Amino acid sequence: MSLFFTHLQQYAFLQHAVLAGVLTAIACGIVGSYVVVRRSTYTAGAIAHCVLGGMGIARYLHHVHGMTWATPLTGATLAAILAASIIAGVTASGKQREDTVLSAVWAVGMAIGISFISITPGYYEDLLSYLFGNILMVGMPALRLMAVLDLFIIVITILFYNQFLAVSFQPELARLRGVSVQIYHTLILLITALTVVLLTQVVGLILVIALLTLPAAMASRLVHKLWLMMLVAAALSLVFTIGGIALSYGPELPAGATIIELTGSAFVLLIGGQGLYHRWFRHARSHRKGS
Amino acid sequence: MTEPVVQFNNVCFAYDQEEILHNITLTIRSGNMVAIVGPNGGGKSTLLRLMLGLITPIRGTVTLFSTPPEFARHRVAYVPQYLLFDPAFPITALDVVLLGRIGQHRIGAFRRADRAAAREALNQVSMAHLARRSFAGLSGGERQRIIIAQALIADPDLLLLDEPTANVDSRIEHQIYDLLNVLNQRMTIIVVSHNLSVVTRHASHVACVNRTASLLPLAELAETQRAAVHSGDMAVLQHELSCQIINPTESLRIPHHSGPVETNR
Numbered sequence: 285m286s287l288f289f290t291h292l293q294q295y296a297f298l299q300h301a302v303l304a305g306v307l308t309a310i311a312c313g314i315v316g317s318y319v320v321v322r323r324s325t326y327t328a329g330a331i332a333h334c335v336l337g338g339m340g341i342a343r344y345l346h347h348v349h350g351m352t353w354a355t356p357l358t359g360a361t362l363a364a365i366l367a368a369s370i371i372a373g374v375t376a377s378g379k380q381r382e383d384t385v386l387s388a389v390w391a392v393g394m395a396i397g398i399s400f401i402s403i404t405p406g407y408y409e410d411l412l413s414y415l416f417g418n419i420l421m422v423g424m425p426a427l428r429l430m431a432v433l434d435l436f437i438i439v440i441t442i443l444f445y446n447q448f449l450a451v452s453f454q455p456e457l458a459r460l461r462g463v464s465v466q467i468y469h470t471l472i473l474l475i476t477a478l479t480v481v482l483l484t485q486v487v488g489l490i491l492v493i494a495l496l497t498l499p500a501a502m503a504s505r506l507v508h509k510l511w512l513m514m515l516v517a518a519a520l521s522l523v524f525t526i527g528g529i530a531l532s533y534g535p536e537l538p539a540g541a542t543i544i545e546l547t548g549s550a551f552v553l554l555i556g557g558q559g560l561y562h563r564w565f566r567h568a569r570s571h572r573k574g575s
Numbered sequence: 576m577t578e579p580v581v582q583f584n585n586v587c588f589a590y591d592q593e594e595i596l597h598n599i600t601l602t603i604r605s606g607n608m609v610a611i612v613g614p615n616g617g618g619k620s621t622l623l624r625l626m627l628g629l630i631t632p633i634r635g636t637v638t639l640f641s642t643p644p645e646f647a648r649h650r651v652a653y654v655p656q657y658l659l660f661d662p663a664f665p666i667t668a669l670d671v672v673l674l675g676r677i678g679q680h681r682i683g684a685f686r687r688a689d690r691a692a693a694r695e696a697l698n699q700v701s702m703a704h705l706a707r708r709s710f711a712g713l714s715g716g717e718r719q720r721i722i723i724a725q726a727l728i729a730d731p732d733l734l735l736l737d738e739p740t741a742n743v744d745s746r747i748e749h750q751i752y753d754l755l756n757v758l759n760q761r762m763t764i765i766v767v768s769h770n771l772s773v774v775t776r777h778a779s780h781v782a783c784v785n786r787t788a789s790l791l792p793l794a795e796l797a798e799t800q801r802a803a804v805h806s807g808d809m810a811v812l813q814h815e816l817s818c819q820i821i822n823p824t825e826s827l828r829i830p831h832h833s834g835p836v837e838t839n840r
Binding site (some may be wrong): 321323442443444445446447449450452453454456457458460461462463504507508509510512513533 | 627629648649651653655661662663665666667668669673674675677678680682683684685711712725729765775
């Protein structure tokens with residue numbers, strides 16, 4: 285821990301990692317809250333895994349065809365937006381079972397990614413960093429893109445907070461009052477996709493769901509307003525991200541995995557603690573009544 | 576005659592193959608308070624959904640304020656049957672009420688006037704003290720009244736309620752119907768209910784819906800029927816009403832249309 289704080293003042297890569305933690309925590313708090321209250325974890329999971337396809341194609345174009353703009357991050361962003369559009373289009377038509385379509389997006393996206401990675405010459409180590417993330421490798425261009433995505437998510441959420449609330453809580457009311465459920469549903473999917481891309485930088489695409497849902501799920505047990513839930517979830521995910529980096533830094537553990545383990549432990553502690561508190565509280569009350 | 580608010584003209588509706596409503600023709604006028612009664616599965620909720628234009632008839636036309644329902648929705652508020660709310664959704668009672676004004680602002684936050692209207696609506700349903708409470712933590716009856724308040728802040732000309740007292744005790748039920756009588760002075764009200772004795776005491780008209788339907792002013796009920804109404808004897812009343820209003824087996828035999836078919840699809 286102390287090594288982390290000493291090195292934080294010396295090394296730019298650690299400062300970048302902390303900055304990445306702050307940027308992802310904001311998106312994570314806002315969008316994670318939507319994912320949790322709308323119960324769309326599986327949608328987020330499908331988008332996250334599909335992102336591998338975009339990363340694989342981008343890496344192939346970069347190495348084989350020399351397209352320098354095709355970085356894993358741009359590939360991931362495009363793939364996530366494409367996945368969100370497919371999911372939005374299919375759910376709008378209402379003709380297919382939603383979870384079937386999500387499974388298809390999930391698996392086909394990954395398959396495309398694996399194929400392109402295998403035909404691209406070079407080391408496979410990149411693959412591991414896509415799957416599990418590497419917050420210590422985030423550079424300045426990635427940070428800039430993350431800041432832009434964050435800004436977009438914040439502006440959209442401030443402008444359409446009430447519309448998002450209506451279509452998530454009472455879609456039929458929204459429809460009767462002339463609010464397009466489809467448009468706002470698609471917008472929420474879009475910002476979910478962008479957030480997934482941000483989070484893959486930190487914890488990788490496999491662990492994204494945990495960082496997206498657990499801080500928001502904890503926040504929902506503590507507060508009863510959606511915007512408060514977003515703030516609390518953002519604060520919690522900031523603590524877990526920075527905490528995870530700091531804990532993993534000394535013993536050279538993988539940062540992404542440590543962040544998720546820390547988040548998961550806190551989640552279990554909160555649920556267990558609340559359970560014990562309520563049981564004790566009820567017990568004390570019934571005891572008082574009995575005497 | 577006052578302005579027609581809801582008009583059904585030879586309306587039939589079916590989910591897939593099964594016909595739910597058959598040849599419905601009725602007119603509900605401004606200022607009426609109509610109770611829709613009938614057996615489960617008889618098509619009561621379907622009738623409301625047709626009025627809102629949430630579903631379209633397979634035959635016939637439905638008009639709301641003399642236009643297709645989609646164009647008159649801003650004049651209508653709808654209180655659905657016991658809502659399938661996510662009990663874990665983080666939202667306060669006041670915020671639920673405010674959503675009633677969601678159609679009025681395309682962008683940004685609610686205004687101060689909206690908040691004032693929401694508090695006023697909460698006052699009307701005697702729920703102002705619960706404004707800041709979590710909606711999920713309220714009882715069924717409290718939630719129902721919050722949803723009525725949500726309908727009220729849209730300032731509708733027509734209020735539709737689907738079983739608004741299904742989850743409340745009889746004291747709250749009377750409070751809700753007393754409130755509806757007050758509201759009826761400024762808006763037309765249509766309420767679906769299973770409790771005949773209560774609704775017929777408060778309503779001006781009753782419609783018994785069981786695949787077919789027609790509307791009957793309560794003032795024209797014969798003495799025996801009114802006695803049935805006040806004793807709340809469901810079996811007697813249903814028999815009396817259905818004999819007076821319609822002969823179900825007879826009306827179901829009426830073919831869909833003899834003339835050219837009109838639809839508003």
